[in-house]
Amino acid sequence: xxxxxxxxxxxxxxxxxxxxxxxxxxxxxxxxxxxxxxxxxxxxxxxxxxxxxxxxxxxxxxxxxxxxxxxxxxxxxxxxxxxxxxxxxxxxxxxxxxxxxxxxxxxxxxxxxxxxxxxxxxxxxxxxxxxxxxxxxxxxxxxxxxxxxxxxxxxxxxxxxxxxxxxxxxxxxxxxxxxxxxxxxxxxxxxxxxxxxxxxxxxxxxxxxxxxxxxxxxxxxxxxxxxxxxxxxxxxxxxxxxxxxxxxxxxxxxxxxxxxxxxxxxxxxxxxxxxxxxxxxxxxxxxxxxxxxxxxxxxxxxxxxxxxxxxxxxxxxxxxxxxxxxxxxxxxxxxxxxxxxxxxxxxxxxxxxxxxxxxxxxxxxxxxxxxxxxxxxxxxxxxxxxxxxxxxxxxxxxxxxxxxxxxxxxxxxxxxxxxxxxxxxxxxxxxxxxxxxxxxxxxxxxxxxxxxxxxxxxxxxxxxxxxxxxxxxxxxxxxxxxxxxxxxxxxxxxxxxx
Numbered sequence: 001x002x003x004x005x006x007x008x009x010x011x012x013x014x015x016x017x018x019x020x021x022x023x024x025x026x027x028x029x030x031x032x033x034x035x036x037x038x039x040x041x042x043x044x045x046x047x048x049x050x051x052x053x054x055x056x057x058x059x060x061x062x063x064x065x066x067x068x069x070x071x072x073x074x075x076x077x078x079x080x081x082x083x084x085x086x087x088x089x090x091x092x093x094x095x096x097x098x099x100x101x102x103x104x105x106x107x108x109x110x111x112x113x114x115x116x117x118x119x120x121x122x123x124x125x126x127x128x129x130x131x132x133x134x135x136x137x138x139x140x141x142x143x144x145x146x147x148x149x150x151x152x153x154x155x156x157x158x159x160x161x162x163x164x165x166x167x168x169x170x171x172x173x174x175x176x177x178x179x180x181x182x183x184x185x186x187x188x189x190x191x192x193x194x195x196x197x198x199x200x201x202x203x204x205x206x207x208x209x210x211x212x213x214x215x216x217x218x219x220x221x222x223x224x225x226x227x228x229x230x231x232x233x234x235x236x237x238x239x240x241x242x243x244x245x246x247x248x249x250x251x252x253x254x255x256x257x258x259x260x261x262x263x264x265x266x267x268x269x270x271x272x273x274x275x276x277x278x279x280x281x282x283x284x285x286x287x288x289x290x291x292x293x294x295x296x297x298x299x300x301x302x303x304x305x306x307x308x309x310x311x312x313x314x315x316x317x318x319x320x321x322x323x324x325x326x327x328x329x330x331x332x333x334x335x336x337x338x339x340x341x342x343x344x345x346x347x348x349x350x351x352x353x354x355x356x357x358x359x360x361x362x363x364x365x366x367x368x369x370x371x372x373x374x375x376x377x378x379x380x381x382x383x384x385x386x387x388x389x390x391x392x393x394x395x396x397x398x399x400x401x402x403x404x405x406x407x408x409x410x411x412x413x414x415x416x417x418x419x420x421x422x423x424x425x426x427x428x429x430x431x432x433x434x435x436x437x438x439x440x441x442x443x444x445x446x447x448x449x450x451x452x453x454x455x456x457x458x459x460x461x462x463x464x465x466x467x468x469x470x471x472x473x474x475x476x477x478x479x480x481x482x483x484x485x486x487x488x489x490x491x492x493x494x495x496x497x498x
Contacts, residue, residue, distance in 0.1 A: 031386040033084055035075035036065070043077030045223055057478040059369035059398040063087065066399060072383050079223035081107070083373070083392045087399035089406065089429055091383050095374060095395055096436045103375030105392050109222030110373075113214065115244045119287070120295030121441065122302075125375070128287040136296065137441050139273040143189060151345050153188050154449050157181040158342065158456040165457070171466050171488050174316040178453065179204055179309045185449055186304045190297055191254050192269030203250060207305050210243045211481075251297050255290065270296075300442070306481045307367050308446045311432075314365040315358065315454050317484045319463045320472055322413045326463065329357055330494070333459050339494075343455040345448050352424035354455055356415035359424075362432050364413055365474060367481050369398045371434065400429055464490040 038044055051061035065074055066087040074085050086092055095101045104110070104125040106118060114123050121133055144150055161177050183204065184194045195203065213236055221228060221235055228237035258271045264280060267273050271293065278288040319326045332353045337343050348355060372394035376387050387393075402410040406429050407417065418424050433440035433447075440446065465471045466488050475485040 033073035033075040033385045034069045034071050038077035043079055045078055057476055059396055062396045063398050073385050086393055086395045089400050092395045100377050100380045101374045102437055103377045105373050105375045107222055108225035112240055114295055115248060117291045119292045121299045132287060139270055153185055154452045155342055157185050158453055171490055173488055175313045178312045182304045182309045186300050190270045190300055206247050213240050248294055251294050303442060308449055310367045310483045311450055312454055313484055315361045316463055317487055318361045320465055320489050325415055328353055343452055348451050352419050355424045356418040359418050360413055360415040363401045366397055371395050460494055462492045462494055464492060466490050
């Protein structure tokens with residue numbers, strides 16, 4: 001009997017066992033969220049993939065299903081596990097503000113993302129996580145986070161970016177300019193220095209390969225983790241393990257350098273602060289070990305590359321698409337800052353249109369339109385549905401961002417929707433960095449970097465469609481996070497003398 005035939009028979013046998021144990025019925029317990037029929041073993045994977053391709057992304061598919069079932073909660077199955085999709089401002093707010101939803105699942109996808117360790121700031125929970133998160137916030141403040149030192153670090157990277165554009169201010173992609181700046185800002189806080197060009201290039205390439213591998217194969221391995229034993233190469237498991245090992249080795253190289261040079265009482269960066277806690281504080285028994293530090297640094301880098309840099313990439317694309325908005329932006333920059341000084345974070349409160357452009361771009365093109373996952377910590381009830389302990393939830397922010405009752409003409413780019421009587425209004429329906437106890441601890445750094453880099457570049461340059469090519473449109477690369485499809489712009493130095 002051939003290996004292929006054996007594999008087919010094995011899968012068919014497992015399918016029959018599943019059907020016998022769980023049955024083919026689509027009946028759900030009372031007071032459980034509605035949802036489509038879930039096939040044995042495969043659940044709703046094929047349905048969601050087909051809708052995502054047809055509608056332009058998973059967030060659109062989930063929004064479509066929530067409207068189809070006329071429910072703020074729907075249930076989908078991936079493999080043999082149900083996931084509850086939460087939509088609408090009311091239900092999502094309840095989840096983000098409720099302590100009973102603060103847990104994280106520990107499925108195989110998250111294990112791969114976390115290199116097999118329940119560590120870090122993002123995909124972790126429990127008492128150790130709460131303590132580590134509190135330590136992180138205190139430590140970042142002590143090394144200049146949310147203070148003048150942070151702004152100065154961002155301004156230094158802005159100068160580097162402007163120098164690079166000056167050397168080649170013609171047709172170009174914006175992302176290769178932004179990603180190194182964001183990584184260096186983060187690495188300066190983490191390790192007290194900018195990365196060398198070679199190390200920076202290696203790190204960016206490695207993170208890009210890791211993200212693509214997780215996007216392509218992470219969902220399959222999460223739904224069917226056993227497949228790694230049958231087809232480790234085809235499933236992408238071997239590639240992910242190799243990339244994770246390479247990524248960890250690169251980070252550990254910097255940690256080991258810090259250990260060699262560490263002097264107690266002279267901590268100047270996040271790694272030093274962690275080593276102080278490891279050697280003289282609560283120690284490894286409380287979770288302060290090498291694996292914890294590696295995952296904290298991974299979480300920081302992923303947030304910078306996946307969130308902050310991509311937010312800026314969408315902003316520049318929206319400026320190319322919306323030339324009238326770009327003109328109004330330039331007028332506000334000229335009136336508020338002028339051309340002789342670089343923008344400062346204190347300028348933000350005096351620039352309502354610039355703030356509104358940033359908000360509108362994030363609303364229309366959110367980098368993370370589906371947030372989570374969350375694990376329910378105790379039996380609870382949400383929107384009239386029973387959620388047993390350990391239920392898994394994700395929240396579809398798209399259902400808020402394109403709600404016509406909250407945002408008339410939701411698919412139009414209209415920054416003025418956030419301005420009243422010359423002031424930017426506070427919109428409590430937008431929370432791109434989360435809220436509650438799981439709000440992003442690097443919120444201040446991310447918002448400062450986006451404002452200063454975006455305003456600093458737009459202060460000196462116009463972004464225009466490339467002559468002779470089709471005008472760019474707001475198209476996405478769907479995945480765990482959304483990013484614009486590759487685009488080029490004509491970068492033109494601004495002439496403010498006319």
